[in-house]
């Protein structure tokens with residue numbers, strides 16, 4: 001799909017959730033191919049858009065895609081879990097809206113050499129930020145069998161995690177596992193024939209798990225929420241798109257914590273904590289893509305958008 005026909009996930013819903021003011025300050029924490037950013041920046045006049053990605057390749061490509069609006073844009077190579085430091089470095093105390101469209105981008109998956117895909121042979125890398133030290137090869141060849149089992153089970157929700165972790169450790173005892181297709185072959189060798197015939201690719205869940213571990217994705221989302229909410233202006237909006245239940249649970253629980261008022265035990269006669277809600281949830285239930293969007297873009301199938309407004 002060309003970049004001009006590519007439609008970002010839940011685009012209209014995100015734009016509505018962000019409630020954009022033309023003079024406001026916005027932050028897109030997951031620039032990717034700038035699909036959402038283009039639509040945000042078009043709506044700004046005196047406002048500014050801070051575009052963050054931990055992948056330098058995304059920032060380089062976005063410079064072209066955002067060319068007509070570069071006077072309103074700041075491109076920042078960083079992890080979105082440093083959202084507070086990013087705003088500090090730009091002398092911006094707070095933002096009026098922040099968007100996080102989690103996970104990997106299509107260009108990262110499509111570039112076989114990055115090692116995210118179980119369909120293309122490449123060195124086992126999977127780093128979103130290629131300046132970071134830990135690669136997928138480091139996880140696969142260096143982590144203990146128990147750590148591998150836990151990661152594949154928890155982050156991949158893979159029922160054959162013990163068998164796959166065992167097969168990885170046996171294989172690397174002969175020689176290190178170096179490429180994506182070698183890993184696919186080891187994963188398949190650990191699964192029963194029936195599981196190999198399922199619709200989903202047998203390596204999908206294990207690859208997701210290792211990618212999450214390499215990029216420390218879940219902890220980044222938790223840190224981001226804790227640092228983003230305090231840096232929203234009153235009335236400012238936070239919008240987060242998740243793609244699997246692990247991420248969604250973190251976002252749902254994190255937002256619920258900020259939306260909660262008093263935390264005193266229920267048997268206290270009066271409140272002593274004095275806590276008041278920091279945000280209100282814009283929608284009680286997550287916003288899901290329409291059937292039409294899913295047909296046009298199967299990647300949207302598991303997307304969930306949660307939005308909150310700062311009080």
Ligand SMILES: C[S@@+](CC[C@H](N)C(=O)[O-])C[C@H]1O[C@@H](n2cnc3c(N)ncnc32)[C@H](O)[C@@H]1O
Pocket residue numbers: 008009029030031032033034035036037052053054055058078079080081101102103104105106128220
């Ligand atoms: C799903 S894509 C975003 C697509 C984008 N919204 C669009 O429409 O083109 C996710 C992007 O976020 C980046 N990313 C993921 N986790 C990140 C993090 N913790 N900090 C900064 N960028 C991150 C990835 O490198 C990837 O480019």
